[in-house]
Amino acid sequence: MRKKLLAVCILITYMISSIACVHAASSLTMLTVNADINNDTGKVNVYGELNSMLSDVVSIAVFYPEHSADDFKNGTPINEVVALMAEITTQNGEWRHEFSLTDTMPSGYYRIYAGSDVYSYNELYDEVYFLNSQSKADIVANFNVAENEIESLRNSFREYKDILNIDISSDWDMVGNDISLCFIKLREALETGEFKNFSDIKTLYEDAAEIYDFMQIEDVTALDEYLDTNAAAIGFDTQNADYKTFKDDILSQALSLILSAETESYVEIYKSLSDYLTSKTVLYSVNNAAKSEMDALLKKYCDVINISVTGDYAKLDSIEVAKALFEKNFTSLADIKLAFDNRVEALTKEQNTTSAKKNTSSGSGGSFKPSVQDTVTTNQVQNTLNSVENITSEGFSDVNTEFWGYTSIMSLAEKNIVNGFEDNTFRPQEHVTREQFLKLVVSAFEDILEENTKEIGFNDVVEKDWYAEYVYRGVRAELINGISSELFGAGETILRQDAAVILYRALKPEIKDINIYGGFKDNSDISEYAKTAVYTLYNCEVLNGSDDGLYYPQSSLSRSEAAQLIYNAMKFCGYIN
Numbered sequence: 001m002r003k004k005l006l007a008v009c010i011l012i013t014y015m016i017s018s019i020a021c022v023h024a025a026s027s028l029t030m031l032t033v034n035a036d037i038n039n040d041t042g043k044v045n046v047y048g049e050l051n052s053m054l055s056d057v058v059s060i061a062v063f064y065p066e067h068s069a070d071d072f073k074n075g076t077p078i079n080e081v082v083a084l085m086a087e088i089t090t091q092n093g094e095w096r097h098e099f100s101l102t103d104t105m106p107s108g109y110y111r112i113y114a115g116s117d118v119y120s121y122n123e124l125y126d127e128v129y130f131l132n133s134q135s136k137a138d139i140v141a142n143f144n145v146a147e148n149e150i151e152s153l154r155n156s157f158r159e160y161k162d163i164l165n166i167d168i169s170s171d172w173d174m175v176g177n178d179i180s181l182c183f184i185k186l187r188e189a190l191e192t193g194e195f196k197n198f199s200d201i202k203t204l205y206e207d208a209a210e211i212y213d214f215m216q217i218e219d220v221t222a223l224d225e226y227l228d229t230n231a232a233a234i235g236f237d238t239q240n241a242d243y244k245t246f247k248d249d250i251l252s253q254a255l256s257l258i259l260s261a262e263t264e265s266y267v268e269i270y271k272s273l274s275d276y277l278t279s280k281t282v283l284y285s286v287n288n289a290a291k292s293e294m295d296a297l298l299k300k301y302c303d304v305i306n307i308s309v310t311g312d313y314a315k316l317d318s319i320e321v322a323k324a325l326f327e328k329n330f331t332s333l334a335d336i337k338l339a340f341d342n343r344v345e346a347l348t349k350e351q352n353t354t355s356a357k358k359n360t361s362s363g364s365g366g367s368f369k370p371s372v373q374d375t376v377t378t379n380q381v382q383n384t385l386n387s388v389e390n391i392t393s394e395g396f397s398d399v400n401t402e403f404w405g406y407t408s409i410m411s412l413a414e415k416n417i418v419n420g421f422e423d424n425t426f427r428p429q430e431h432v433t434r435e436q437f438l439k440l441v442v443s444a445f446e447d448i449l450e451e452n453t454k455e456i457g458f459n460d461v462v463e464k465d466w467y468a469e470y471v472y473r474g475v476r477a478e479l480i481n482g483i484s485s486e487l488f489g490a491g492e493t494i495l496r497q498d499a500a501v502i503l504y505r506a507l508k509p510e511i512k513d514i515n516i517y518g519g520f521k522d523n524s525d526i527s528e529y530a531k532t533a534v535y536t537l538y539n540c541e542v543l544n545g546s547d548d549g550l551y552y553p554q555s556s557l558s559r560s561e562a563a564q565l566i567y568n569a570m571k572f573c574g575y576i577n
Helices: 069-073 133-141 147-159 172-188 198-214 220-229 241-245 247-260 263-271 273-287 291-300 318-322 333-351 406-414 434-448 468-476 496-510 528-539 559-572
Strands: 004-015 022-038 043-051 057-063 082-089 094-100 108-115 125-130
Touching: 022 108, 022 125, 043 057, 043 108, 043 125, 057 069, 057 094, 082 094, 133 198, 147 172, 172 198, 172 263, 198 263, 220 247, 241 247, 241 273, 247 273, 263 273, 273 291, 273 333, 291 318, 318 333, 406 559, 434 468, 434 496, 434 559, 496 528, 496 559
Parallel strands: none
Antiparallel strands: 004 022, 022 043, 043 094, 057 082, 057 108, 108 125
């Protein structure tokens, strides 16, 4: 907008004779005029200063596009050249007036002249560019373009920068496309998906330019300073004690993310920055916490991790829960949540060991749950199924001939598929872990397993572990997967329905009829991914439910149930008469 200041010297003339003899006196008047327009509403704000000894009234005239005060002076009818005239009284030397240009008026530059009276318009004016609805719609359309029109969008910012009242970068030819791409990504995130007015365009442009500038940060120091300065806008507490403890590592990772990002990712990274920093803070805190510190961290970040620290957890020994989280090197909040939930569930079940489950067998690994995200840690279940190689002739001290699982346990023990503990117990009610059940299946059915040559590497499975061989063979035979690319889930107790999935995959070469229907009363509790396995094995008489017609698919598998399940499967394959 052009701003002009005119010192107007008004010569007051008086008629002192019939022959028009003029005597003059002079008075200095200082007058300024400025004008702004909001093209979304059509409202114009005109303002300035008047310092005069002669008058405290300012007269303004608003001329239609392509007209000026010269037309007024030349006798053109006023209604053809002037859109509005007004007189404004000053207050303390300042004046202001607001009016609206309507949609019936043409688009274009409107000159707004100011003078000390209605006939004194000289060269003192400012101008605004008005757009009616059709013109605005035509311009807004230039900003509702797709990614393949980036250059057109960049040129539109340059062309309409004055109308939008934005400042484009001095190196616009170099950065314009990147900022325009950020702009498109922000626009696509809008509920409407497109713009309706100039204000939204200006706001989103400024956001896009801010995001682009942020993504140009190249060192940790600059990133640290930016976060401190913009903490409130980003929505992250940089004064959090845990964050400050691990700040160097967190910022180093954040910077790597920024430096490696493609332009189309800028918006997503910027908008998720607070969540990213919070997540990293929690992960570093939990991964480096002592067992005694875990309870306080879980309560502090329970909302972030999405866990409940009331209910069952409040009834448990927090240190026992912490064992499942201690030194696990989690890589996501989902890891922590699943490890926590599984540990709380397992410990709660141990406290409530009364169960009405009889004559059951069941199934497979947590990795088959389609709802599980990312990774999960392990519950350190120390008991294994391969503790003692030799069984006394009397059998196990806690499994007598009256026990419902006596035949299956003793039959598998004779084949060295299951073993007891050093105190000559079998502990039939203890839960079975993923690796323990996999050991049973691989040991019993290795003759029919077809293994591929897939390279396998899990952080929680190393060569010295007793179960490493069984995990590798089970994964290569496609009986089970890790719960992530990095973790197998060793130590996690296995659900009855998941054990069924593993065993079903092992027996598939021997199964002729696949069945996906059955009549367990808790059928709705069986996950969809497990129903084929559960009901096929049920119809093959490999597994069955309890006396009350329930299957309990979400319950953990016990050692006696695992033995019965394997025993039934071996009978189905003809390995046991």
